[in-house]
Amino acid sequence: MSEEETSIGFWSKLNSNPTFRAFLLFSMFRAVYGAGILIVTWLLASETEAPLWASIGFLLCSMVFSRVLFRFLKSRGHSEQASDSDQMLG
Numbered sequence: 001m002s003e004e005e006t007s008i009g010f011w012s013k014l015n016s017n018p019t020f021r022a023f024l025l026f027s028m029f030r031a032v033y034g035a036g037i038l039i040v041t042w043l044l045a046s047e048t049e050a051p052l053w054a055s056i057g058f059l060l061c062s063m064v065f066s067r068v069l070f071r072f073l074k075s076r077g078h079s080e081q082a083s084d085s086d087q088m089l090g
Contacts (some may be wrong), residue, residue: 024072029070037062 014020037059045055 025073025077026070029073030066033066033069035068 041055041059044050044058045052
């Protein structure tokens with residue numbers, strides 16, 4: 001067995017692992033969402049005349065909102081997987 005075949009087998013096993021896929025989804029979500037939140041917070045702090053507590057309040061609200069949004073996306077992904085497996089079973 002060549003090194004390339006071993007590598008392909010390893011990545012396909014890793015990609016089919018639900019824990020790894022959830023971790024990958026969470027990482028991508030946090031990277032995109034986090035960058036957006038930092039840009040908005042920087043704009044609030046530097047470009048507007050809002051007090052410091054407005055930026056802090058925005059960050060706190062975004063923490064709560066991101067958890068709610070990710071749980072919604074995660075539950076939606078689980079329901080799609082369940083319906084796909086039901087269709088495969090007949």
